Amino acid sequence: MGHEGFTEVTRLAAAREQLLSVVDSPTAAESVPVPEADGRALAEPVDATRDVPGFDRAAMDGYAVRATDTHDAGDRSPAVLDGTDGDVGARRARYVHTGSPVPDGADAVVRVEETEARGERVEVFAAVAPGENVAPAGEDVETGDRLFEAGRRLRPSDLGLLKAGGHRSVSVRERPTVSVVPTGEELVEFDPGYGETTETNGLTVSRLVERWGGDATYRDIVGDNEAALRAAVERDTDHDIVVTTGGSSVGERDLIADVVADLGEVLGHGVALKPGHPVGYGVVDDTPVLTLPGYPVSCLVTAVQLLRPAVARAGGFEPEPFPEFEAALDRKIASEVGVRSFVRVRETGEGTVEPVRGGAGALSSVAAADGWVVVPESVEGVAAGESVTVQRWEPHC
Missing domain, CATH: 2.170.190.11 (Molybdopterin biosynthesis moea protein, domain 3.)
Known part of the structure; x- marks a missing residue:
């Protein structure tokens, strides 16, 4: 299946599986005080060392x-x-x-x-x-009860139970390290001039990595230069994952796929999802490299769908499912058969949602959205009035 200049496009599920196949599960662990273990993945099972409560x-x-x-x-x-x-x-x-x-x-x-x-x-x-x-003593937890299995990504309420159950510290997996490299000749940090664009993708992705349990290194902008891109990737292969943003398509200035191919191996380039089909992934010096598109919405969708599970795999835990809600669609959604579409929607009241206007380059459309509707590859559009499931990919606290 070809798509806009790509000789072969991979289904999303297969692309995710290919990427995860080169992401190593963690082996290193460290002991940290319980108050500092929020968001960390347990390296081993934890049992209670005392009754909770300890008396009637x-x-x-x-x-x-x-x-x-x-x-x-x-x-x-x-x-x-x-x-x-x-x-x-x-x-x-x-x-x-x-x-x-x-x-x-x-x-x-x-x-x-x-x-x-x-x-x-x-x-x-x-x-x-x-x-x-x-x-009675032990009504909540008895000595020896299993509190959590290995791989549990700890939440604030979990920390309270660990402390009550007699633990001052716990053994957790080291946080996966992720290098985030924004690329593009047109990018500047601030105050863009004519023809320039403020860098936002690297900022967004690096903060998402932190929320997802990783330790992000947010690198300086790299221009559309093969030697500079090569140096940036080679520099960070000591990380668990290297991520680039921009330059991932097949145009004259889209160089990152060739750089990954020269340094290692491209496992896939082009995925059947919208927005975000120019995403690519490969491996350099045994380090997974994920090349995200430059359009902000495409970058976001591909980061959530591919980088998020990769960070979880490298961190030794499973990603938690997104919160969802059901709503009626008040305006039809168009989609392409064979492509998984992620359509941003916002709540309009009375249990209804509407698609958010704006293309893959409209960063404001992300901020305006309350979630997205996932349209599977087998479906050609969703009619107005139909019930849809909305994923809150970025829950508001």
Whole structure:
């Protein structure tokens, strides 16, 4: 299958598989304090070293009692118990706060709303069963319970469980290193003149790499010069992945595919997706090299679809699925059979979305989008009114 000057175009799923086949899974690990492990992938399974909670604790504010002492207690005939500041014995009750230890001798807690203190005595207006309103030791986690398997990419809530389960530090995989090299004779960092363009792709991709769990090196712009491009790629083959942006198509100034071919091997050049078909990928000195297109939307789509799973593979974890929602399409989507299309959409209210106007070079269309609709290769367009699944590829926090 050819497409706009490409002699052969690879389906997206096959391209992803080819790229991942040359991405090494990590072997190096390091121990880091739990508070610093957010977003890192565990290098080995982790078990709890203590019970959580470590003692029987009150689940409610109220009075710790022996359940048998509240038998037949009711609104009209309360059980009358003696108050105490020590252990709970026969017909004795002790006030406890939520989360505080249940005193010895007690096996239940009566909610404070169902009691009334009268001097040194406590009237109980509801019977409780043994264990009621008590969180027993180990109710949440018991010593030896498996907390997480190896490969888990840790979230903030995971850190809390690790700490509660007795861990000060954990063994995690080293963050995959990704070199991001923006290319293009027309690119400048700031204040573009006539015919110049502000560099944005490298910035976007490098920040996405950081969000995806990698350690990005955001390089200076490299012009459309074979020698300079060659030097830039060779310099960074000590990284886990090298990524270039721009110059990936088949025009006179699109040189990066030839550079990769001269230095190593091009595994694929041209993928059946839209936008982003000029993307390429190969290997140099055993280092995967991904050449992303220069149009901002094409660069973004190919980074999400190919670079994101590659970073996850190099980091030793699986990429999490994107949040999704269902909506009705209020305007038709056109697509090409044989090409997987990623159509930016925005919410219009009342459970509907509309395609965002703007081509692959319209950076503003990305900022305006709430997600995209993926149109599979077998489908030729989606009619207005149909229900579609919207992927939030960049969730808003």
